[in-house]
Amino acid sequence: MKHILIAHDGSAPADKAFDFALELARKFGADLSVVSVVRPPEPPDEVETEAVIESAKEHYERVLAQLRGRTSEAGVPAVFAVVVGHPAEQIVHYAEGHSIDHIVMGHRGKSFFRRWLLGSVSKQVLHYAHCTTTVVR
Numbered sequence: 001m002k003h004i005l006i007a008h009d010g011s012a013p014a015d016k017a018f019d020f021a022l023e024l025a026r027k028f029g030a031d032l033s034v035v036s037v038v039r040p041p042e043p044p045d046e047v048e049t050e051a052v053i054e055s056a057k058e059h060y061e062r063v064l065a066q067l068r069g070r071t072s073e074a075g076v077p078a079v080f081a082v083v084v085g086h087p088a089e090q091i092v093h094y095a096e097g098h099s100i101d102h103i104v105m106g107h108r109g110k111s112f113f114r115r116w117l118l119g120s121v122s123k124q125v126l127h128y129a130h131c132t133t134t135v136v137r
Contacts, residue, residue, distance in 0.1 A: 036060035
């Protein structure tokens with residue numbers, strides 16, 4: 001295990017997954033990529049979309065800034081990125097493009113019906129990722 005991707009959306013489950021990924025990276029001497037995905041509003045409206053994306057990017061940059069110190073303290077080399085698009089698609093795409101060999105993400109506590117109807121990001125990543133994926137509960 002050389003390069004771990006942690007998908008972080010600012011939630012409590014994502015924080016638990018970050019702790020797990022950080023410990024895994026420290027234990028195995030792996031690099032860490034921390035990625036947050038901004039999902040554009042649907043249906044898109046040019047003016048609104050741009051403003052929403054900018055606001056979300058600023059929010060995620062603040063969230064990731066808090067995590068930077070923790071990776072430094074742990075002595076884990078880390079890269080932080082905010083990308084735009086569908087979360088599962090962007091996570092898988094990032095992993096493929098950056099030689100990631102393990103994805104770590106938090107579990108969302110959606111009801112069975114909502115997961116069945118809409119699916120979940122973690123379920124989609126598990127299905128399409130080319131590498132090992134761990135979902136932390």
